Amino acid sequence: MSTNAEYGIFSEAAGGCIYAPCHSPEEAARERERLITEDGEDAGDLTVNELCPDHEEQPKHGCEDCATEENAS
């Protein structure tokens, strides 16, 4: 259900999710702007991704935990 989708802000430099959850892409975009303007985060380093519904702080596309489970079974 896309209405239940959650979004997170990911930092390549930090190696993962630095802010979650947001409940809409618009909310995530606002928080991303806030992190850049208030916390001095690098705009080019922060990306918004839909979160994996099964794992916290993992992107839906490219979730490492999902990949691990698929390989284990």
Ligand SMILES: [Zn+2]
């Ligand atoms: Zn997952």
